[in-house]
Amino acid sequence: MTATTEAPAPEVPGRQNVVGTPLRRKEDARLVTGRTRWTDSVAAPGLLHVVILRSPMAHARLTRVDVSGALQRPGIVAAYTGLDLVDDFGGLPTAWTVSEDLKTPSHFPVARDVVRYVGDAVAVVVASSHDAAVDAMEAIEVDYEPLPAVLDMEQAMADGSPLVHDDIGTNTCFTYHEEHGSYQASKAKADVLLTRRYVNQRLIPNAMEPRSVVVDPTGAADSFTIWSSTQVPHFVRIFMALVCGIPEHKIRVIAPDVGGGFGSKLDIYAEEAICLGLAKRLHRPVKWTASRSEDYQATIHGRDVIQDVEIAATSDGKMLGLRVDLLTDMGAYLQLLTPSIALLGRYMYPAIYKFETHSFHCTGVFSNKTPTDAYRGAGRPEATFAIERAVDDLAAHLHLDPIELRRRNWITHDEFPYTTVCGLEYDSGNYEAATDKALELFGYDALRAEQAERRRSNDPVQLGIGVSTYTEMCGLAPSRWLGEQGYVAGGWERATVRMTPLGKVEVVSGTSPHGQGHATTFSQIAADALGVPFEDVEVIVNDTAAVPWGLDTYGSRSLVVGGTAVRRAAEGVVEKAKLLAAHLFEADPADLEFDSGTFRVKGTPSATKTIQELAFASFTSHTMAEGSDAILTADHLVDPETFSFPHGTHLCAVEVDTETGMTKIRRYVCVDDIGKVVNPMIVEGQVHGGVAQGIAQALYEEAVYDDAGNLVTGSLVDYLVPAAPDLPTFETDRTETPSTTNPLGVKGVGEAGTIASTPAVVNAVVDALRHLGVDDVRMACTPERVWRAIHGARGSDDPAPAGSVVYGGATTETTAGGRLT
Amino acid sequence: MIPAQFDYVRASSVDEAVAALAEHGDEAKVMAGGQSLIPLLRLRLSYPEVVVDVGRVAEMAGVREDGAHLVIGAMTTHHEVIHNELIRRHCGLIAEATETVADPAVRHRGTFGGALAHADPAGDLPAVALALDAEMVIAGSGGRRTVPAEEFFLDYLQTAVQPDEVLVEVRVPKLGEGWGYRYEKFHRVAQSWAIVGVAAAVRRSNGTIAEARVGLTNMGSTPVRASGVEEALNGASLERIGEAADRAAEGTSAPSDLNGKADYREHLARVLTRRAVTAAAGS
The missing domain is CATH 3.90.1170.50 (Aldehyde oxidase/xanthine dehydrogenase, a/b hammerhead)
Known part of the structure; x- marks a missing residue:
């Protein structure tokens, strides 16, 4: 490169980049006015x-x-x-x-x-x-x-249990074990051991x-x-x-x-x-x-995992080792990914914390129920629930503020990239910044003071505060890793970007939107890369004849993997256009610059060609460079090098009416860090929907079977999905620590809210009642369960509804409870 | 979900409805707003041969005064009930309870009389009608008869209305000077049924409770009067409300289901009765 002094570029009406702006979704006018085509139509x-x-x-x-x-x-x-x-x-x-x-x-x-x-x-x-x-x-x-019907996971594994599949000869579908360091060594060093059983109830996805x-x-x-x-x-x-x-x-x-879809x-x-x-x-x-x-x-159900968790810690609040033992209900058959779901969360149990050791065991069990499979978060909400509940429980045991215990154990921002105890390398993050921002928005100290006052005055309505400092791994990649895990497909994604003769743009993506707003987001990415108007971009998806290659949408992969492919393919189109422009200018391509959709020859302000002009020139092909295409088109296939690791801090304040057991969410604050943001409005929508779905698991939703194996919650009358009147105003904010593993700097957001919110809410419910001797309330935290927890009915009575086999059965329910030593 | 085949008769008068019912007897089912019947038909849990639609019978809709009573047409929709001035002034408890019924779409279709004739013990309005000593006017081929609420609700989804009869209107005594009221509904999400509900109307006189009427939702196979509570409140001072409310579950037979076992419902009945009566007594 030669050092030259260049004249400043001439003033031209430039275009504003649209990545990062809250453009309205292209999809919505059609969707909300009913000009739609569903499969049933x-x-x-x-x-x-x-x-x-x-x-x-x-x-x-x-x-x-x-x-x-x-x-x-x-x-x-x-x-x-x-x-x-x-x-x-x-x-x-x-x-x-x-x-x-x-x-x-x-x-x-x-x-x-x-x-x-x-x-x-x-x-x-x-x-x-x-x-x-x-x-x-x-x-x-x-x-x-x-x-005989097999309905309870623990009974299903007992000798002499009836079998779901006679020919298999056991109800155990699989066992899986992974050991990172010697958990026993951590346990030997520890002077505090927190032992807990948590239960992620069975859920119905409800697309x-x-x-x-x-x-x-x-x-x-x-x-x-x-x-x-x-x-x-x-x-x-x-x-x-x-x-x-x-x-x-x-x-x-x-x-x-x-x-x-939500995975279903x-x-x-x-x-x-x-x-x-x-x-x-x-x-x-x-x-x-x-x-x-x-x-x-x-249609598949979600979750249904019993989690035995043990944390070995020191009395000054250093968490050393984590042991996790799961029972996960397959249902009657294996659907596409059924056995993998609980395992997809296995690296997320250590979460944001610097554990020295981690022991993970999981047993899959058949039952005479609807098969389970991926449901928003798929394994990671379960992991986050267990670890975040356990950290709050440990903090209570150590008489530490739950935020303080986290500070003593989390990865600090200057330690990134950080290789966790499981061997995952987290590329970037800043847990301190997100937490500080959330605490400020929440007014944490004032709420703690109010909580103390309500406890002192024995207010029938108690206040509880729950914390969840989650991270997750999303993007489901790379292909090589998936192959090593026994998965039959890869984790790549592919995009084609092409200019039409009249200068419009078609983006072909192998992802498969089902409500997320891909057309808007991908249009923003392509428009900026090509310097064309947002409205000039069409996104083509969801048809194998038009999109021969793709691995579709799940696991918060579309933007991180698919969006990267779109960006790279668009850059490929610019490269091709540049060759054509250079040919037309009779200039060296190295002497061209590209900005806002226009090529110009450095130092020759009058020599300009727009990318639309080049698209037409390419179409006519009247004069072409040697070996160049007649169509401005480029493909790109991305096989990401790793996952993306969004994180954030969610804080929930609940008021619990101790007379009736009713829980009401008073405040919900979340600060998420999902790296760079393409469309803040879409991100906001994803966070709202995700948080609502996570709150739903905490307080409302539960698939209940009776002891004959009938799904008692067989319709929306009995399976309670909360709606707007039942949910609080969400107070959302973001910090922005760009991902270093993709050119957009983005991290997945589709599942983050669901992963984060469930433990925040349950921690808040338990926090409201801890001074009354309560250390757990099973999900969904119904008023009846909360009331029974308060009134000591737990242990002496079965808090599950009469005749039901919630949590896989009465045995499971009565083996509840933890142990602190 | 598709209903099995049935014939459909749209009645334009009470006489037409009664004639159709007389003709088809047990095979016919009366439809008002359809908010309970249509789901049953679609799930094929109900197989009537004839549906007699009384939803557009003009003489069965609307609200009028009749001396010390309000007369509410059975086909008056929940939405109309909520916004009716006469009801709000003289029987505000009905309007307040109706506001908690289901969601706006249901309230625009569902009717006051339909809810009473369906007699779901988890429905809000049967307990309210019972607490207010309402009277049901029922038409059949033999003419009209009036049945007090106490004798109207016979069992789960069963009322005094015979297969060849139709509920035409409901006569509700006006609540006069000194009366206060409250409907306490306990449920988990906005549009769901009451786990327990308490309808209370209280007349205060000289700082004490002169008279109290308390109806309970979803505490048995029919709505029930908490007569023990009413008795204990009769002439009681406001300080005695809590003690009286402790009798709320007496004589009830609460169901056990997904939302709560019987003992929890009994507890809720006591807490909610205390709250409802306290609010109704204006203290």
């Missing part, structure tokens, strides 16, 4: 409607399934049992071999001989209308020979749009188009080819507007195979759409 000529008869029994042998009555009903086209369809599809896949001892049971889309949970498919009905199909379904006769599938077999060249309300169209294509034996190139998958649509479902198989068999387009209560039974 897809129409096809000659469309048939599929309904599925589901087992009302948790565990039973099918001794007779007779569909002949249904065939007599008006409008009926066909009705089949599982045995009728053995040639139409095989078993459903599991994509993660988490251990050598993993047991993978056969999982057919329609049961063939035994049903294993309430909701397991028994027969399918195809009719000319949905109404006719539902009517005909009532005429199917089934004889069930009841088998706003229930699942739906349409398959049209009338495509050109005998091809099949599948519309599915899925997060993973690329996965659906691959696995449908394998499950149904249809060549991959004959399958096109479209995820049209998808109304939320990160899966390969029976109904996708059923519809594809039926469309192939009948040569007619078919549609299946779940009702809400059907979705509750037949």
Whole structure:
């Protein structure tokens, strides 16, 4: 490089960068005015409607399934049992071999001989209308020979327990162990041992749009188009080819507007195979759409993990070692990622703390319940819940302020990059800054003073303050790591950016938005990289014909991995345009500069070409550089080097009415550090939704089965999802410590709120009651549970609802309680 | 979810409704605002052959005064009840309790009479009607009859209304000078049913409680009067409210379900009764 003195660039009307600004979402005008296309709105000529008869029994042998009555009903086209369809599809896949001892049971889309949970498919009905199909379904006769239901994880592992799968011979699906340093050595050094059992209850994901599938077999060249309300169209294509034996190139998958997923649509479902198989068999387009209560039974559930946690510490508040032993409920079968979920959190138990040692053990257990799988956060909310609850409990035991105990143990900002006890390298973070900001916003000292006053005056309404200083690992990558973990796919993402002849931009991304606002965010990134108006960018996603390569959306990966690919591909387009510009200027490319969408020759202010002009020049190709493309297009594939590690400090103040047990959130403050922000409004929305969902786990939501294995919380009447009137105003702020592992400096935000908020709320509830002798309240912290905790009913009475097997059963419930030595 | 097939009759008068019910008897089901019946139909938990829709019978809607009573048409929607001046002035307890029913969408469709005739013990309005000594006017082929609230609620989802009858209107004694009231509803999220609810109306005289009426929501298979509490409050000073409220669970048979076991509900009934009566007594 030669040192030259350059004249200042001429004043041109520059464009303002849009990355970092709260632009309104491009998607919303269409979505909120109903100009949408959900899978259930897809129409096809000659469309048939599929309904599925589901087992009302948790565990039973099918001794007779007779569909002949249904065939007599008006409008009926066909009705089949599982045995009728053995040639139409095989078993459903599991994509993660988490251990050598993993047991993978056969999982057919329609049961063939035994049903294993309430909701397991028994027969399918195809009719000319949905109404006719539902009517005909009532005429199917089934004889069930009841088998004992396995509902409690601890009982399931006892000798002599009935088995969910006879042929497997055990209810233990897998065991997993990992040891980092010698926990026993830490324990020997410790003079304080905190032993606790925490329970993450079973949850129902509740995407706003229930699942739906349409398959049209009338495509050109005998091809099949599948519309599915899925997060993973690329996965659906691959696995449908394998499950149904249809060549991959004959399958096109479209995820049209998808109304939320939260992980529940990160899966390969029976109904996708059923519809594809039926469309192939009948040569007619078919549609299946779940009702809400059907979705509750037949879409995966989340969490359901019992956590035994032990912290070895010193009496002056130094945490040395952490031991974690998990029981995690698989449900009756393994869905796509079922066995991996609890394990995805295993490196997050040590969280932001400088533990010397970590011992991790996990046992997966089969039960006669709906399978579990990824639910917003997938393993990490469980980990964060356990560690953040335990740190608050340890602080109380040591008579330390919970913030102070954290300060004594967390990684300080000058220690980054920091390699944790698990061997993960956290690239960046500043826990002190986020915490200081949160404490100030919250008015921590004043609230503590009020709490002391309420305790002194024995106020029937007590105040509690809960802390959660979380971190998480998201982005789910790199491919090499995933391969080592036994996962069948990689962690890369791909994007194409191309200029159209008239100077507009198309961004093709392999991620699969289902509500997050990818079109807006990716437009912002591409617009700045190319120097074009935000409105000139179109984002193309969710169709395997238009987007042949992609690994879809989950695990807060879209921006960190997919957004990076968009940025790099856009830079590739600029490089190509620069070659063309240099050719047109008859200049050396090194003498060109690019700013705000315009190339100019250094020192020759009049020599300018906009990128749009170059797009047209490229299209006409009247004069081209040697070897250059006729279209300004570039691809980029990103395989990230590591995860991203957002963090933050969430503080919650609750008022607990000790007379009734009712908890009311008074303040909720969160300061998140997710690195650089592309669109602050979208980030704000993600945080609000995430926090609401985490509060919901803490206080409201709980999938309850009775002792026969019926899902008692079978609809939104009994499964309480809080809405705006039930939630506080969230006070949000951010600190910004850029990630050093991607060019955007961004970290994932999609799951952060959910991961952080649950322990903050439960810590607050327990904090309100600790002086009354309470050291835990099980989630959901219902008024009844809180009341029983206060009034000492715990231990002498079962705080679970009558006849229910919450937490996998009464045994689990009564083995509650911790030990402090 | 799709209901099974049924025939539909839209009545434009009480006589038409009664005639349709007389014709179809047990096979027919009366629909008011449909907020309870339609979910039952869609879940195929109810299989009527004929649905007789009385939702547009004009003579069954609206509120009027009749001496010492208000007469509330059975088809008056919750939304109309909440905003009706006569109800707010003379039977404010009804308006206050109705504000807690479900959500705005339900309140625009659901009706006062429908809620009473459905007789869900977890519903808010049956206990209110009971506490206020309301009278139900029921029409059948033999003419009209009036049934006091005490005799109206027979069992879980069962009332004195016979299959060939329809609830036409509800007569509620006006609360006059000296009366205060309060509906205490305990529930976990805004749109959910009461775990326990307490409807209290209290008349004060010379600093003491001259008369108290207390109805309990979701403390049995029907709404119940907390008669022990009423008795203890009769002529009592305000300091005795807590003691009287301790009798709230007497004679109840509270259910055990997802939201609470019976002993917890009994405890809630006592706490909420104390709060409701205290507020109603204006102290």
